[in-house]
Amino acid sequence: MKRILFATAIAIATVCSIQAAPLPATIKIGSAESLTGDNASYGVSIRKGIELGIEEVNASKLLGSSLLSLAIYDDKADKQEGISVFNKLINDDKVSAIIGPTLSSTGFAAIPVAQKAGVPVIGTSLTAVGITAMGDYVFRDCLPQAVFVPAALAPVKAKFAPKKAAMLFESTNEYSKSEADVFKAALAKAGIELVASESYSKGDSDFRTQLSKLAAKKPDIYVFCSLIGEAIPVLQQAREIGVTQPIVGGNGFNNPNVIKNGKEAAEGLVVGAAWSLASAVPKSKSFVEAFKKKNGSDPDQFAAQGYSAVLIVAQALKDGGSADRAALRDALAKVHNVDTPLGLFSFDANRDPVCPPIALTIKDGRYQLFQ
Amino acid sequence: MDLSLFANPVFLVQNLVDGLSRGALYGVYAMGFTLIFGVLDILNLAHAATFMWCAFAGYLVMAVGGLPLPAGLAAAMLAGALIALLLELLAFRPLRREGADKLSSMISSIGASLILVSLAEAAFGAQTRRFPNSVLDPKPFYIGGFSGVRISRAQILILAASVVLMVGLGLFIRRTKMGKAIRAVAASQKAARLLGIDVNGVIVVTFLVAGALAGAAGILVALLTNNIVPGMGNQIELRGLAVVILGGMGNIEGAVVGGFVLGLVETFTIAYAPGGSDIKDAIAFLILFIILLVKPNGIMGRGKADRA
Numbered sequence: 001m002k003r004i005l006f007a008t009a010i011a012i013a014t015v016c017s018i019q020a021a022p023l024p025a026t027i028k029i030g031s032a033e034s035l036t037g038d039n040a041s042y043g044v045s046i047r048k049g050i051e052l053g054i055e056e057v058n059a060s061k062l063l064g065s066s067l068l069s070l071a072i073y074d075d076k077a078d079k080q081e082g083i084s085v086f087n088k089l090i091n092d093d094k095v096s097a098i099i100g101p102t103l104s105s106t107g108f109a110a111i112p113v114a115q116k117a118g119v120p121v122i123g124t125s126l127t128a129v130g131i132t133a134m135g136d137y138v139f140r141d142c143l144p145q146a147v148f149v150p151a152a153l154a155p156v157k158a159k160f161a162p163k164k165a166a167m168l169f170e171s172t173n174e175y176s177k178s179e180a181d182v183f184k185a186a187l188a189k190a191g192i193e194l195v196a197s198e199s200y201s202k203g204d205s206d207f208r209t210q211l212s213k214l215a216a217k218k219p220d221i222y223v224f225c226s227l228i229g230e231a232i233p234v235l236q237q238a239r240e241i242g243v244t245q246p247i248v249g250g251n252g253f254n255n256p257n258v259i260k261n262g263k264e265a266a267e268g269l270v271v272g273a274a275w276s277l278a279s280a281v282p283k284s285k286s287f288v289e290a291f292k293k294k295n296g297s298d299p300d301q302f303a304a305q306g307y308s309a310v311l312i313v314a315q316a317l318k319d320g321g322s323a324d325r326a327a328l329r330d331a332l333a334k335v336h337n338v339d340t341p342l343g344l345f346s347f348d349a350n351r352d353p354v355c356p357p358i359a360l361t362i363k364d365g366r367y368q369l370f371q
Numbered sequence: 372m373d374l375s376l377f378a379n380p381v382f383l384v385q386n387l388v389d390g391l392s393r394g395a396l397y398g399v400y401a402m403g404f405t406l407i408f409g410v411l412d413i414l415n416l417a418h419a420a421t422f423m424w425c426a427f428a429g430y431l432v433m434a435v436g437g438l439p440l441p442a443g444l445a446a447a448m449l450a451g452a453l454i455a456l457l458l459e460l461l462a463f464r465p466l467r468r469e470g471a472d473k474l475s476s477m478i479s480s481i482g483a484s485l486i487l488v489s490l491a492e493a494a495f496g497a498q499t500r501r502f503p504n505s506v507l508d509p510k511p512f513y514i515g516g517f518s519g520v521r522i523s524r525a526q527i528l529i530l531a532a533s534v535v536l537m538v539g540l541g542l543f544i545r546r547t548k549m550g551k552a553i554r555a556v557a558a559s560q561k562a563a564r565l566l567g568i569d570v571n572g573v574i575v576v577t578f579l580v581a582g583a584l585a586g587a588a589g590i591l592v593a594l595l596t597n598n599i600v601p602g603m604g605n606q607i608e609l610r611g612l613a614v615v616i617l618g619g620m621g622n623i624e625g626a627v628v629g630g631f632v633l634g635l636v637e638t639f640t641i642a643y644a645p646g647g648s649d650i651k652d653a654i655a656f657l658i659l660f661i662i663l664l665v666k667p668n669g670i671m672g673r674g675k676a677d678r679a
């Protein structure tokens with residue numbers, strides 16, 4: 001009898017060791033998002049994406065009998081609040097990983113807490129430079145603007161074969177200036193000569209002279225790096241002075257107001273984006289459908305990135321076979337070509353996203369995939 | 372310097388057109404500004420806020436109310452006149468009655484300006500308002516074919532309005548009885564009162580006219596740039612002051628000429644100087660400084676007694 005018990009014990013032990021430590025019945029994922037205040041629209045959108053992702057992962061039995069559960073708190077877009085939410089998630093909820101926070105500023109304050117405690121963090125909207133440099137537990141699935149904004153150039157080049165480009169940017173705005181630099185590098189890489197570059201200052205509203213000066217150089221394409229305030233008059237005045245060549249816009253032009261106010265002037269504009277409703281990625285189409293069914297509205301980029309973060313974490317849990325924080329971190333670093341709405345997704349050596357940006361064009365009054 | 376651009380006559384004429392229409396805006400704006408200065412010897416620093424409110428008034432009538440351009444223009448000028456009247460009654464007259472000095476009036480106008488801008492921010496938010504294309508067709512006319520010189524309907528309207536308003540205001544000031552009364556008040560309020568002129572009534576008329584001019588400028592700027600925001604007065608405020616000084620304080624024709632000079636200098640700096648946009652203000656104000664060194668009273672400046 002004793003011998004049988006012993007043998008059984010050994011057998012059980014063997015089975016266990018083969019399965020390593022199996023995934024627990026419930027795996028807690030934490031999230032800190034800005035759910036109230038000025039930035040609530042981003043945080044609420046991300047939460048909807050995360051919730052849909054968790055439902056789908058649980059329904060698909062991707063993790064066998066293990067289920068994901070979500071602990072989400074409002075970080076109020078505040079640094080101190082972000083730190084206390086992170087502490088709560090790490091120490092009270094004992095989550096395996098944290099998705100968030102919503103703003104980069106909150107991220108810079110709160111993420112070091114998770115890094116120190118050894119809890120993996122996935123940012124879904126933290127595009128600032130230096131986020132993933134905070135430590136080896138910090139990941140993000142949002143492409144930086146420097147990557148997706150100039151991505152519009154490649155398909156424009158393929159379609160129109162432009163040789164000369166002209167650029168307009170705001171010299172009194174750091175963002176517009178850095179976007180212009182990113183475009184300059186991308187143009188050089190694409191072998192398109194920048195024949196003219198003009199600027200304007202904050203508050204200017206008449207750009208005809210700069211645009212005429214650009215037009216005098218007869219460029220094949222125009223690149224405009226304006227913020228949303230100036231984007232529409234720049235576009236309208238460009239059309240007024242007779243610009244019919246393709247126009248590639250910076251991130252300020254990826255805004256529904258460009259269509260609403262720009263009307264005909266906006267037609268044909270090309271912008272780069274990390275994700276869009278118009279995306280042709282199959283997983284994106286099924287995501288949009290499921291999101292609409294659950295929430296009764298279209299998802300935005302933030303929802304898509306929140307949803308994708310859950311799929312990526314789930315894949316890492318499956319690959320690593322462990323809900324242990326350190327093991328999950330290692331598995332996350334290794335995920336390869338996860339099928340997400342953002343396209344086939346991997347992390348690079350710096351834990352920044354590797355996924356294909358898309359190019360959009362305004363056609364018939366809406367953003368469509370540029371082809 | 373970009374030499375290839377100098378050899379391009381179309382580009383040169385184009386910049387003349389764009390510069391003159393830009394200058395015409397400064398001129399229309401500065402006319403109202405200089406009128407109040409000429410008559411009352413005070414700077415009405417709420418003129419820019421009045422101008423901004425008129426652009427919104429025009430927007431509400433045309434873009435929201437769906438009325439045509441003449442109605443929008445009339446609404447903007449009426450709104451300007453009303454706001455200027457309120458400024459006179461609430462911000463200037465009480466101080467004048469107490470015999471406060473000119474500096475107090477200026478501070479009072481700064482306060483009024485802040486209130487007007489805050490009210491606009493509260494009423495309209497920070498979001499930019501724009502006209503639908505139905506208000507004024509944005510497609511320009513081309514002189515000499517599609518690669519020729521372009522002039523938009525808004526630019527034609529602005530150039531015409533600046534000349535009409537300048538001539539009209541000049542005639543009003545010189546030829547009408549009210550104009551003579553305004554000049555009398557400008558020369559000496561005390562003497563005018565002794566001659567039986569209703570000084571406060573004359574000042575009210577002055578404010579109404581100046582406000583209407585701010586209204587015309589507001590709607591014209593809104594049409595040219597299609598960018599209506601509560602902060603739109605900031606851009607024109609300093610330039611308007613510069614134009615008034617350049618033309619000669621209190622001089623109506625001088626304001627228009629000064630406006631054209633500033634508009635042309637700015638446009639040609641952007642057009643021909645490398646990095647022109649960044650240095651346009653520096654160049655414009657350098658030229659203003661040089662002109663004032665040569666003619667300290669401004670291009671068309673005269674002695675104080677002849678103002679307005």
